Amino acid sequence: MMENKSDTDRCDCIVIHQEIVDKVKENMPQEEKLYDLAELFKVFGDTTRIKILYALSSSDMCVCDIAVLLNMTQSAISHQLRVLKQAKLVKYRKEGKIVFYSLDDEHVKMIFDQGLLHISEK
């Protein structure tokens, strides 16, 4: 009869690799930080938002201009700008009834570039 594996939640090789796993565990950032990191990248993980960010990296733009540029509804753009705003990736200034959005982060372009580098090499 076999020893029940789920008693320990560990496979056999973990016993051998325990040291490595412990070392890796030590080097892992806090749970919360990794969660925030994933949340940030999730914001980049949508074509519409990527396009908006790319557009804003060229020039500040108002909501309606972005909608025209991307051939999408004003509402869809506005919803996505809210997500970008919450992630502190864009900021805005009001001029009367027009709201101009712009990038709020120097890292956006660098994150882009690293991503494009990966893509172009694979």
Next chain:
Amino acid sequence: MMENKSDTDRCDCIVIHQEIVDKVKENMPQEEKLYDLAELFKVFGDTTRIKILYALSSSDMCVCDIAVLLNMTQSAISHQLRVLKQAKLVKYRKEGKIVFYSLDDEHVKMIFDQGLLHISEK
């Protein structure tokens, strides 16, 4: 009676900003490239995958070790490793029945660092 806006799909301000929009449009990368970029970041946009990538940045590990480390099922880890493999972010080598995964990209850490930089400043 008002002129129907949807005839042109353009708001009033776009007429004024047309030049800017045209310039931005010129500078936008190809549609496909932006799609791929979003797909790449989507892969980073999940806590489990971020943790796996972080773990592998410390040391190569087998599937079962990762499962123990993250306290998740082997199946869940395996599914996510497939996603990472497809994105060419990890590679693997087989040693008998054990499969060791490792990072397949120098950019992973740099993308991480930029992300963490953004988070820590906001």
Next chain:
DNA sequence: TGTTCATATGAATAATTGTTCATATGTTAT
């Protein structure tokens, strides 16, 4: 004051996705 315009937002819907469960594949050891 009433109308037009630019933007924001809540609700609904459709599509995507992460995990679990059960099972398949392929390797090692007895």
Next chain:
DNA sequence: ATAACATATGAACAATTATTCATATGAACA
């Protein structure tokens, strides 16, 4: 051969999310 083990995978389910539609807000202007 058979059993044990490490990993992979398909189907199902629950949860998340992007867009649309209708409408609200608030500014400019006639």
